[in-house]
Every structure is written in structure tokens, then in C-alpha cells.
Amino acid sequence: GEDVEQSLFLSVREGDSSVINCTYTDSSSTYLYWYKQEPGAGLQLLTYIFSNMDMKQDQRLTVLLNKKDKHLSLRIADTQTGDSAIYFCAESTYSGNTPLVFGKGTRLSVIA
Amino acid sequence: GAVVSQHPSRVICKSGTSVKIECRSLDFQATTMFWYRQFPKKSLMLMATSNEGSKATYEQGVEKDKFLINHASLTLSTLTVTSAHPEDSSFYICSARDLAGGDEQFFGPGTRLTVL
Numbered sequence: 001g002e003d004v005e006q007s008l009f010l011s012v013r014e015g016d017s018s019v020i021n022c023t024y025t026d027s028s029s030t031y032l033y034w035y036k037q038e039p040g041a042g043l044q045l046l047t048y049i050f051s052n053m054d055m056k057q058d059q060r061l062t063v064l065l066n067k068k069d070k071h072l073s074l075r076i077a078d079t080q081t082g083d084s085a086i087y088f089c090a091e092s093t094y095s096g097n098t099p100l101v102f103g104k105g106t107r108l109s110v111i112a
Numbered sequence: 113g114a115v116v117s118q119h120p121s122r123v124i125c126k127s128g129t130s131v132k133i134e135c136r137s138l139d140f141q142a143t144t145m146f147w148y149r150q151f152p153k154k155s156l157m158l159m160a161t162s163n164e165g166s167k168a169t170y171e172q173g174v175e176k177d178k179f180l181i182n183h184a185s186l187t188l189s190t191l192t193v194t195s196a197h198p199e200d201s202s203f204y205i206c207s208a209r210d211l212a213g214g215d216e217q218f219f220g221p222g223t224r225l226t227v228l
Contacts, residue, residue: 041221041222042220042222043219100207103155
């Protein structure tokens with residue numbers, strides 16, 4: 001079945017950029033998502049990208065997609081302590097009522 | 113964006129009892145809702161797909177008689193954990209997609225279940 005892989009931990013200093021990487025196996029993935037989960041909370045959608053795009057920027061967030069390598073990254077500029085959370089990469093094959101396949105999540109720790 | 117609520121947010125129960133978790137789409141309709149389970153320090157695993165007006169579709173390894181799902185209306189799905197055991201302790205999250213909206217799935221805040 002589909003698989004989504006992420007590194008488990010990332011530590012950065014406040015003010016630096018964070019880059020969280022994700023790889024997926026399903027070549028028919030149509031939508032790729034980044035979710036944020038703060039301690040004890042549910043999931044918050046940060047952004048998503050269609051597979052026909054290679055970049056999407058939203059304020060401090062930049063998503064890069066390399067469809068050939070099936071690689072997705074999330075860059076957070078000027079990382080703040082409030083960005084400390086677990087970031088999940090997820091993919092779905094096509095729009096509609098299909099579930100998401102999640103990676104295991106990357107725990108981002110921001111050092112002041 | 114659209115809002116999905118879950119109730120309760122936390123529940124503690126004794127072994128052998130049943131617990132019902134509600135998932136509501138507050139300002140949109142959803143024919144399909146999804147139930148996920150998150151283990152400590154692990155990813156979310158899809159448990160089942162809840163379909164309005166029909167039976168839920170369960171993922172392999174998920175006991176349908178233990179995790180009862182009812183999707184009685186376009187805005188409400190319930191997950192009942194029957195005869196709960198301590199190993200059922202987990203974080204349960206639902207999601208729904210707005211029929212009239214785009215492709216985003218909206219997640220509820222989750223329900224933390226602790227079985228003593």
C-alpha cells in the first residue's frame with residue numbers, strides 16, 4: 001500500500017529556517033498536505049499542494065514538491081518557539097471522499 | 113474554514129464499559145467522515161470510513177463489533193468503543209470533507225480516551 005516517510009525529529013534555533021522533508025510512494029498521489037499538531041491538540045491543516053504544482057508559498061511557509069522523486073518539503077522561515085509541534089505529511093490519491101495516508105510525523109523543537 | 117467538533121474531548125472509563133464519541137460538522141454537510149486513531153508518539157491510523165445512511169467501511173485489523181460507527185445524518189457520526197480495555201486507550205480523531213467545498217479535510221480536535 002501507500003507509504004509516507006518522514007524523519008522523526010528536527011531541532012532548530014529560533015529565527016532560523018526549518019525544513020521538514022517527506023517522501024511518499026504512491027505515484028498517483030494527487031494532493032499532498034502538511035498538518036501541524038500541537039501538544040495535546042488535534043490536527044491543523046497548514047497547507048496543501050496539488051501534484052501539478054512544484055511550489056506553493058504562504059507567508060512563512062514554503063512547500064516544494066518534486067514529483068519525479070516523490071519528495072515533499074515544508075520550509076518554515078524565521079522559526080519561532082510557537083512553531084514547536086509535530087508536523088505530519090499526508091497524501092491522498094484523488095479528491096473526494098478518500099482518507100489521507102499520514103507519515104509518522106516530525107517533531108520540531110525550536111531552541112530559543 | 114469549516115469546523116468539526118468532537119465530544120467529549122477527554123473521557124476516562126472503567127474496563128468493560130462502552131464509550132461513545134461524537135463527531136459533528138458544524139457548518140457543512142459531509143456524507144463521509146473518517147475515524148483515525150493515534151497512538152502515543154505515532155502517526156494517525158485510519159480505522160474506518162463512516163458513510164451517511166450506510167454501513168461503515170473498516171480497515172483491516174479493526175474489529176467492527178468493537179468499534180461501532182453510526183453516521184445517522186449529514187452532520188453527525190458516532191464511534192462507540194464497546195467493552196473497553198486499557199489497550200483501547202488512545203487519541204481518536206475524526207475528519208470530514210465539505211460536500212460543497214474544496215478538497216480539504218477538516219479534522220476534529222480529537223478525543224482522548226483512557227481506560228482504567
